Amino acid sequence: MSSDAITASPEGLYRRAKVTAADERVFIAKLVAAYGIWGIGVALALLVEACPVRLLGVVLIGAMYCHWLELQHQCLHHSAFRRARLHRLAGVPLGVPLLVSYSHYRARHLQHHRYLGTVQDSEFFGFDSRQPITWSALIREALAFGRLLGAIADIVRCWAGTWSYDIGQISPDREREAASEYRMFAVPIVGAVMLAALGHGDLVLWVWLLPLLVAVPLHFLVELPEHIMCDNASTDVLNNTRSITGSWFSTWYTNGNNLHIEHHAAMVVPINQLRDRHDITLAFAAHTSPSYPKFFRAIAREASANARVNRSRK
Template identity: 90%
Template structure:
């Protein structure tokens, strides 16, 4: 039975929990649901003549590519399956559409957890939450398609033997995993080229390229609330991270990324268990939003205020 808020303790946020058979089933259901929605999107994009419906299909496909990265994120933490080796088996294909190497992402992301609140903190997706919130920064990062181009460059470097890890130490085994995954990404790219050459370019366009125009900014919006406008000078997760209470839909779509304080406090706890700890966050955390709309309103106010301050400084 869950304690009430009056008996809550911050230490309960950090309590460990193992992945159970039930947790594993929940994650598998998430994979099935996401694959089903992706299939519906593909059917709408390819087999319906009405343009609005086809565009809806593109949106669904792109939304699932972004959602798959959140499922991949859970695999990074080995909190989806009871057997560790299954995480890479599931995690690698989840990153293929957006060319996100599971092993590269895992090394960088675990460093983010280790160094959050210090000068060494650096996320795999490069938005710096410590920078000033401006409209230009938000738009630039939301449209950061250069990350996909950077992944293509990593693929080339891996095939030419010139790739190296540039964010600290990495074991030989992890380096081999990263190189193998980037090399593997050459297969879908070559497959897309072959399909286009054989006259099936529309398949590539509607199922991969156009959905990326949706997936990249959507993923930015999912990741944005995590640490921005928090106290990035402290290692205290109750002050340097944000949680969003959210709805069942936002919790599903972000795969619990809205419960980010809870996740940073206990990163190996299965995502579906984090909701039971949210009452502790509500009692003790500094940065909580009740919903995504309220968070994004706060971000727009901050960007607008900084824009006005910038204009005032120029007029002085």
């Protein structure tokens, strides 16, 4: 940690910054890389006969579907482009594989930022960081494929005209945008069914369905560190949120989600600028970790300790 960070004020975390042309180029490069790696995965899954290589393709595709949500997350905050309208244009397609409506996610997620540390907090992805950490809860949430079924139910309700935003209030325009995105999700679903009916089910299986088995648990692991084992009754981001220093790879893959204290302190600051504030976080925050492996070892210890306590009560 630098001496400047030790003497710095934590107010530096909250400093605002506008999206620059350089920030925009960084995000576009991330998009190109994400779609390029996805394309490599598709090629491996479909064009190579060797099963291990095809499975590697599935892993790459699923890993990118998870990564796309982290890129979508930056779009939610309008911190990727200088023109606001580009965020929805880029953000909507990133959520299609996991049926995540950009506008619905944005409304819920901004409420999460506003109400973090209060009973009104309601994140779009519903893992409750206040619940006891147990192996059964971790496995259940890692395999929460039911969210996809919930999204399909939302699609049906939107086509029936009965869907409405049910957590707080949003403007009629934002509600219409979310409903239109859910209706749009019917297109890939119907397309997948038609492909299967026409004898191209392998395409759907290898490029969409099997990768979901990778993407859903991976996304849970990416989201898990944010607020778990923090002070969930506090509204102070230095106490209710965690940052992980991580490597260049984990910072890229999570799109800076490891720098979560920095993000909550200044949510409209471009993700690629947050690393410069990390030394301040290390100096003042209550919950930090040097790496993802160390964080997950702490989670495993907590789950094991709770399991021992539960066994002793029986």
